[in-house]
Amino acid sequence: MTGADQGGSGESDPARGAGRADRGWLVVAGLFTLSAAAAAFEIAPASVTPLLMDGMSVGPTAAGWLVSVMYATAVVASVPVGVGLDRTDARLAVGAAALALLVAGAWSYVAATGDAYASLVAARVVGGLSYVTLWNAGATLSGVVVDADRRATAVGIFTASAPLGFALGQFGGPLVAEVAGWAATFPAFAALGAVGFALFAAGGPPRQAGVGDPPDRAALGRVLANRAVWTVSLLGTLAYGLYLFLNSWMPTYLTETTALTLGQSGALVAVFPAVGLVARSGSGVLSDRAFGGRRRPVVLGAYLLVLSATAGFLVVEGVPALFACLLLAGFGVQLAIGLVFTYVRELVDPSVAGTAVSLVTAVALAGAFAAPLLAGAAVERTGSFRLAFVGALVLAVAGVGLATVAPEPRESA
Known part of the structure; x- marks a missing residue:
């Protein structure tokens, strides 16, 4: 039960309940x-990489690290x-993260x-600390400030912020660079955080992400030893x-496999994260309602x-069929992403919900950091994408297996 749910007078007054x-x-x-x-700040260098490399006289690897360093910071x-x-006042934590951004x-x-x-790398590390704080706080608080039967809906909607931010950064970066120079992309996207914090503060969030007393070491140890938490984290x-x-x-x-140019391919692939706006926000609605x-x-x-979808990549040919597989994969994978942060917090005591969410974040982002590198190594070693897609198929099979044995929150209580 959250602080907003407590208090008999509030429960007897529909107007006050609606206000909350x-x-x-x-x-x-x-x-x-x-x-x-x-998220837009995180991906901004990727949207202006050629300009950045020319402006700072660095190569692709150094430019790529300006994005990767934020992932690495988040994992750690x-x-x-x-x-x-x-253990902290949520308002202060979010405010500090917004200021850091x-x-x-x-x-x-x-x-x-x-x-x-x-x-610049050091500044990106600060941005990474801000991002992981905002993400963990958002994934935790979004499930606290609404009614319990809307929890997955709220958290799913929150997780759709990532693909929207990526899309904003990828498409808006060149536009900002054209008007004010490529370096202006960094403060331009970060400044949007001030609007977000104003909305957050106006909502009057609860003091703590969790409820009750701050967790002790034993409670934290139980999170790390919880097999159900690790199952969802691996998902x-x-x-x-x-x-x-x-x-x-x-x-x-x-x-490499079709007649599309890189620009055309990029436009098609942009649909992959974009479909997450529907999949991630819809995951909670589907779970709560259906x-x-x-x-x-x-x-x-x-x-x-x-x-x-991943099996399809191994057998289909032609742009329409490949695009259909890409769309299906994008929807499916982000349907899962949209729900795991609600899923894991319901497997533990509310006082350690933030810790459970952060564990999913750390383990998941380690996968995000490693998978592109391993896929690149497979392509470089074999000269084709077949082994990389076989690896993706293995990951999908493992996901089906883990999802089959994952407990419902009520089963793990």
């Missing part, structure tokens, strides 16, 4: 905007951040215009690994879709 609900969704909107701003910092969120944006601009690559790892593999390598694959709050059927169905 409205404020809860305002908090979700603020967290969504903050996360989208951080996620669990400590989650533990802190379970603004600082990272301004710092990045100064470093970029001053041709200071090392300083997140597989989903993020598949997501980043296809997102990273499909433009090249389509260019399956009465059960989580396993939705995740299992998501991986069955991904399995079908």
